[in-house]
Amino acid sequence: MQYLQKLKQFFNCSLQNEASIKDEAKLSKNKEIPSQFQIWKFYLKFMKIDWRGFFIINLNLIICSLILAYEPFLMIEIKQNLQEENYSEVQYLLFYYVACQIIEQILHFQELQYYFNTSDLARQRIQKSILEHLFSLDIQFFEDNKVTYLSNIVQEGAEQITSEISYGKFTKIFNKYTEIVSQLIFVYCQSPQILSLVCIIATIGTIINIIINKKKQNSEKKTEFQNEYKIFALDDIITNIHLIKIFKKEENEIENLTKIINQNSKNQNQIEYLKQLKYLIRNFCFHAMKLGIILLLVISGLDNSQNKKIIINSLAELLVYVYSTILLSKDISKLIVSKPAKYYHKKYKYIGKVMRLFQVKPKITDNYTTNQNNQPIQYLLGSIKFENVSFKYPLATDSFFKQKKFDRQDSEVDSDNSDSESSLSECRQHIDNCNYLDGYCGADNKLDQVKLINQQDQNKLQRKYVLQNINFEIKPGQLIAFVGMSGSGKSTLVKLIERYYDVDEGVIMLDDKNIKDIPLKNLRGSIGLVNQEPSLFDNDIEYNITYGCQDGKYTQQELRQICDVSGVSEFVFDEERFPEGLKTLVGPKGIKLSGGQKQRIAIARALMKKPSILILDEATSSLDAQSEHLVQKYIDQLVGYRGITIIVIAHRLSTIAKSDVIYVMENGEIKEYGNHSQLITQDGVYKRLVYHQIQIQTS
Numbered sequence: 001m002q003y004l005q006k007l008k009q010f011f012n013c014s015l016q017n018e019a020s021i022k023d024e025a026k027l028s029k030n031k032e033i034p035s036q037f038q039i040w041k042f043y044l045k046f047m048k049i050d051w052r053g054f055f056i057i058n059l060n061l062i063i064c065s066l067i068l069a070y071e072p073f074l075m076i077e078i079k080q081n082l083q084e085e086n087y088s089e090v091q092y093l094l095f096y097y098v099a100c101q102i103i104e105q106i107l108h109f110q111e112l113q114y115y116f117n118t119s120d121l122a123r124q125r126i127q128k129s130i131l132e133h134l135f136s137l138d139i140q141f142f143e144d145n146k147v148t149y150l151s152n153i154v155q156e157g158a159e160q161i162t163s164e165i166s167y168g169k170f171t172k173i174f175n176k177y178t179e180i181v182s183q184l185i186f187v188y189c190q191s192p193q194i195l196s197l198v199c200i201i202a203t204i205g206t207i208i209n210i211i212i213n214k215k216k217q218n219s220e221k222k223t224e225f226q227n228e229y230k231i232f233a234l235d236d237i238i239t240n241i242h243l244i245k246i247f248k249k250e251e252n253e254i255e256n257l258t259k260i261i262n263q264n265s266k267n268q269n270q271i272e273y274l275k276q277l278k279y280l281i282r283n284f285c286f287h288a289m290k291l292g293i294i295l296l297l298v299i300s301g302l303d304n305s306q307n308k309k310i311i312i313n314s315l316a317e318l319l320v321y322v323y324s325t326i327l328l329s330k331d332i333s334k335l336i337v338s339k340p341a342k343y344y345h346k347k348y349k350y351i352g353k354v355m356r357l358f359q360v361k362p363k364i365t366d367n368y369t370t371n372q373n374n375q376p377i378q379y380l381l382g383s384i385k386f387e388n389v390s391f392k393y394p395l396a397t398d399s400f401f402k403q404k405k406f407d408r409q410d411s412e413v414d415s416d417n418s419d420s421e422s423s424l425s426e427c428r429q430h431i432d433n434c435n436y437l438d439g440y441c442g443a444d445n446k447l448d449q450v451k452l453i454n455q456q457d458q459n460k461l462q463r464k465y466v467l468q469n470i471n472f473e474i475k476p477g478q479l480i481a482f483v484g485m486s487g488s489g490k491s492t493l494v495k496l497i498e499r500y501y502d503v504d505e506g507v508i509m510l511d512d513k514n515i516k517d518i519p520l521k522n523l524r525g526s527i528g529l530v531n532q533e534p535s536l537f538d539n540d541i542e543y544n545i546t547y548g549c550q551d552g553k554y555t556q557q558e559l560r561q562i563c564d565v566s567g568v569s570e571f572v573f574d575e576e577r578f579p580e581g582l583k584t585l586v587g588p589k590g591i592k593l594s595g596g597q598k599q600r601i602a603i604a605r606a607l608m609k610k611p612s613i614l615i616l617d618e619a620t621s622s623l624d625a626q627s628e629h630l631v632q633k634y635i636d637q638l639v640g641y642r643g644i645t646i647i648v649i650a651h652r653l654s655t656i657a658k659s660d661v662i663y664v665m666e667n668g669e670i671k672e673y674g675n676h677s678q679l680i681t682q683d684g685v686y687k688r689l690v691y692h693q694i695q696i697q698t699s
């Protein structure tokens with residue numbers, strides 16, 4: 001009864017599967033899934049053939065496959081000679097057989113050696129080109145995509161492409177078919193009727209295998225997406241472990257994670273069930289063939305006892321070949337299943353993702369990259385001019401995995417197929433509408449409904465201008481400040497000066513040149529930035545401070561001076577707390593340092609770069625008053641001596657009182673500007689901010 005139910009379930013699923021296959025074909029048309037031609041064209045990017053390796057690997061494989069194909073016939077010959085008691089010939093044939101085996105093993109060993117060497121080189125080359133492409137992408141891409149996901153693409157993608165473009169790929173397929181054909185010829189030589197029987201049963205087995213494979217791939221596709229969801233949820237929760245501990249939410253999170261982890265157990269079970277079913281069918285086919293062969297022998301043996309004797313003698317051997325023919329029919333069925341569908345399989349999924357990654361193109365382009373790479377930075381003089389600049393953040397269009405809220409309270413994700421059709425078409429429409437470059441993970445999943453943003457949502461999400469009609473001019477060597485309420489657009493302004501984004505309207509001029517015409521190397525090389533949340537590498541303090549030094553050149557004297565003025569010396573040379581001094585490891589993201597220490601290192605790093613424009617975005621917010629005063633003193637010196645342009649963004653208004661010009665921002669607009677004494681006399685936003693801060697301090 002249970003079995004019947006499962007069978008019914010299976011065929012129901014197959015019907016639904018049919019529909020999803022049709023949809024897949026539609027998707028293929030929509031270029032959501034690459035065609036085989038596109039896949040091969042893509043592989044060409046990474047191909048660099050070492051002809052010697054190519055020749056040796058393929059020649060060895062061809063010789064091995066010919067030896068393998070000849071083996072059954074050699075066995076027949078040995079047996080015939082044994083029956084005829086021709087022992088000298090048997091000896092000779094046995095020697096020949098052993099020699100073939102030894103040659104095959106030697107060739108195989110040599111092929112493997114070449115294979116590993118060439119694969120290693122190919123993997124390095126592929127990894128490098130994926131990284132080169134990834135690093136050429138805009139900051140926005142990294143803001144929209146999860147780091148775990150991108151690092152997986154680089155690692156796994158390179159691995160999978162390497163195995164796909166290995167030199168022996170085609171020859172191995174050729175080997176497989178030579179083996180099948182030789183075995184079929186062997187069976188034919190024994191008895192044509194038996195061959196017909198083998199062919200009929202193998203064809204039935206292959207067809208059933210194809211159906212099961214397609215069904216399995218459908219489940220794998222869903223599992224794949226849910227696995228990614230699991231990884232992101234785990235990543236999110238473990239990254240916030242401090243928060244979880246402080247709120248004593250361990251139990252809740254464990255419960256939520258367990259729910260998320262167990263979400264796709266239904267799919268996993270189905271995959272296992274289908275695997276078992278395939279195994280069962282293979283065995284069933286084999287037994288059916290065995291029975292059929294015996295029946296044939298009995299029928300034919302009634303009137304031909306000689307024939308019967310010969311055939312019975314080789315029955316065991318025959319069955320071995322019949323069995324391996326069935327095993328090979330498994331490979332045929334895999335080949336017949338559409339190649340793109342294979343890309344949902346965990347063995348191939350990252351190839352599709354790498355293809356997607358290469359479809360993403362940077363919007364911030366630099367025509368000078370190739371020419372300027374080996375030339376030294378040409379520092380800017382430091383004048384900045386904004387002319388009628390307006391800007392809004394673009395929508396995330398190149399997200400591999402859309403930013404999704406992990407709804408842990410209701411994390412039950414129904415992986416049932418019951419209403420997959422409606423969600424499927426809806427999601428397909430979302431894909432068309434959004435033109436999102438989503439991974440090849442299944443869209444026929446409820447999760448995708450959450451994941452993809454439809455046209456309506458897009459309209460709602462139409463971003464507002466973050467900066468509107470901004471005009472200002474900064475001369476080289478000036479000290480300029482931007483103040484304003486949180487969210488008024490100050491940091492965005494800095495991002496535009498660094499050209500992490502291009503403006504929507506207006507123009508930004510640096511040294512009287514449009515920012516778009518300045519090589520990125522010169523632009524970013526001339527800017528030193530310290531932002532609100534300093535990022536540090538998991539390395540020692542010295543490495544972090546000297547990271548921006550051109551060609552890694554600096555003197556210990558310079559380093560010491562910068563450490564002194566940025567306040568790093570104050571803690572780093574304290575032998576009790578930092579016995580290793582500048583060689584102290586800071587831990588991931590500088591976790592072993594305090595907020596103020598991290599900020600001082602970031603300030604030292606920016607100063608070591610000797611920039612012509614220094615941007616301090618809330619750079620001293622975690623420093624105590626004394627340290628801030630020290631940094632401030634050095635900044636004043638810099639302005640005086642080196643003519644460096646300094647832009648300060650600060651909420652603490654005492655920090656900016658000495659600025660040449662203070663720009664006051666509100667809702668993405670500059671509301672007023674002037675120096676401190678001018679602004680304080682006006683009855684405007686600045687005066688209100690100053691009084692507000694004084695009030696807080698006195699109370």
Ligand SMILES: Nc1ncnc2c1ncn2[C@@H]1O[C@H](COP(=O)(O)OP(=O)(O)OP(=O)(O)O)[C@@H](O)[C@H]1O
Nearest residue numbers: 143393466484485486487488489490491492493532
């Ligand atoms: N990467 C981003 N994508 C989309 N919107 C963003 C992004 N970064 C900032 N914003 C939005 O732009 C607006 C201005 O943000 P910005 O960080 O420039 O403000 P701010 O004045 O520097 O604030 P604060 O003083 O709190 O740092 C905010 O409404 C914010 O939500």
